[in-house]
Amino acid sequence: MTYRAPVEDYNFLFDHVVKLEALRGTELYGDATDDVTRAILTEAGKLCQEVLAPLQRPGDLNPARLENGVVRTSPGYHEGFKAIAEGGWVGMSADPEYGGMGLPMALNAAVSDMMSAACVSLQLAPLLTQGQIEALEHHASDALKELYLPKLTSGEWTGTMNLTEPQAGSDVGALTTKAEENGDGTYSVTGQKIYITWGDHDFGGNVCHLVLARLPDATAGVRGISLFMVPKLLPDENGDPGTRNGVSVVSLEHKLGIHGSPTCVMQFDKATGWLVGEKEGGMAAMFTMMNNARLSVGLQGIGVADAAYQHALAYAQERKQGKTAPAAEADTIIGHADVRRMLATMKADIFAARAIAVSNAVAIDMAKATGDKAWKARAALLTPITKAFGSDTGIAVSEMGIQIHGGMGFVEETGAAQFSRDVRITAIYEGTNGIQAMDLVARKMMDGGEAAMALLDEVGEDVEAARAVFPRLANEVWEACESMREATEWLVAQTDMQDRFAGAVPYLRAFARVLGAHLHLKAAMADRGGAREKLARFYIQRMLPEHTALLAHAQAGAEGLFALTDEELAS
Secondary structure (H helix, E strand, O other), X not given: OOOOOOHHHHHHHHHHXXXXXXXXXXXXXXXXXXXXXXXXXXXXXXXXXXXXXXXXXXXXXXXXXXXXXXXXOOOOHHHHHHHHHHOOOOOOXXXXXXXXXXXXXXXXXXXXXXXXXXXXXXXXXXXXXXXXXXXXXXXXXHHHHHHHHHHHXXXXXXXXXXXXXXXXXXXXXXXXXXXXXXXXOOEEEEEEEEEEEOOOOOOOOOEEEEEEEEOOOOOOHHHHEEEEEEEOEEEOOOOOEEEEOOEEEEEEXXXXXXXOOOEEEEEEEEEEEEEEOOOOOHHHHHHHHHHHHHXXXXXXXXXXXXXXXXXXXXXXXXXOOOOOOOOOOOOOHHHOHHHHHHHHHXXXXXXXXXXXXXXXXXXXXXXXHHOOHHHHHHHHHHHHHHHHHHHHHHHHHHHXXXXXXXXXXXXXXXXXXXXXXXXXXXXXXXXXXXXXXXXXXXXXXXXXXXXXXXXXXXXXXXXXXXXXXXXXXXXXXXXXXXXXXXXXXXXXXXXXHHHHHHOHHHHHHHHHHHHHHHHHHHHHHHOOOOHHHHHHHHHHHHHOOHHHHHHHXXXXXXXXXXXXXXXXXXX
């Protein structure tokens, strides 16, 4: 299969669905004109199709390995990352003061989607670096910014995020890595971190670790955590990589998927580090990086879903098996109703998830460009939805891709299984999807549901505008929107957080279903009688109804969930 980057899909999204006019009207992003946008998408598409996509299978078949303390990356990865760096793709949205392009996150999102589809294992390297750049831009001292940001932005150096420890996963406050002042403005960092994506490589340059650690006598729990920059190689007086720091790779994890991405166990032995931000301000700084990463992980799911869909579509167009219906256009399996159902479901969900993710990115951009609190609240609300629904879509679409391949999907040589193995992690890292849902119904509803209601109001306005053209479709989306509004009112009225948490996952998915229907309806309005209208009808009439059952689950409360005792669950 030859990967096709969704350049025209993104042009359509930016022109008609998640329009960029308001963004281009700001002083910050006035240069992101239509011509610039199209040129960037075209060039990114070429990079992904011609350079990165050919690395997808070799990375799976020839994983990263550890040799005498050195991580050896998969064949072609060095050259692939060099092409990403030299093209300026790492610093797309970074501050121009330090060599970045200063482009909107919306464009960066599109490129992340494409890169993830082409080779998600390699895409993780710029993803982590971009997150680190944003954390440093917001929280680091001027001295740290001047030293690290130009090299990270250019891709000369890469960045990592070090949170997890064997006893401290989602409960970050349980970490034991310690940092002690050296008396010269630096700190000695000691401890072990696990699951460190791209913790080391053989690309050259430097690997810059952002490490969460606890100072002596720090406040207990997450409040007492600080953040440190701990480079693999200590910069010399000229800012070039110098002597080796007390940082080493203990081992590489043997994983279900993303074999080309080295997932390291990192050891810090009195490693020299520099404080990023304020003492005990580590979680605030790290969350800046994590929020960027959560959007990117959602896009990873969407990108892998697109690649899996294209792979399955190509197979369905070639594979002959059984007699197809007389009305079928071809005598291959794409003519079978169930195969057609799966392909339509895959395509419809990819569009919905992609449009939600781009809406999220535009909200981030508008918040940055205007300082408007409403845009900031919109971005915060959409982030857990993007991450969870995007990654869930990647998992579901990849599984359907295997099913379309039949027995050959279970055979590794077709490559169909790799998509499913690679994408499975996206529902787990950067905060599991369950945690995303809990965040949505708790922290993101601390405003009494104001941001959620504002978004639903916007959906309602667009639905009213569509009634004259698509009365039935508009009515179905309107009814779903009203059901979502009622469920949100119920949710914010619950003072027992367990009642919220018990239905958090179905609530998030229902919200995504309604937003997906809204965005499909907007696409139909821009393509009346065309393929996008047909796809919108499929989604709204066949997939949107799922929200009814999801909201019933979301509002069932916690009592029935905990009615079964631990012993009864085990019996």
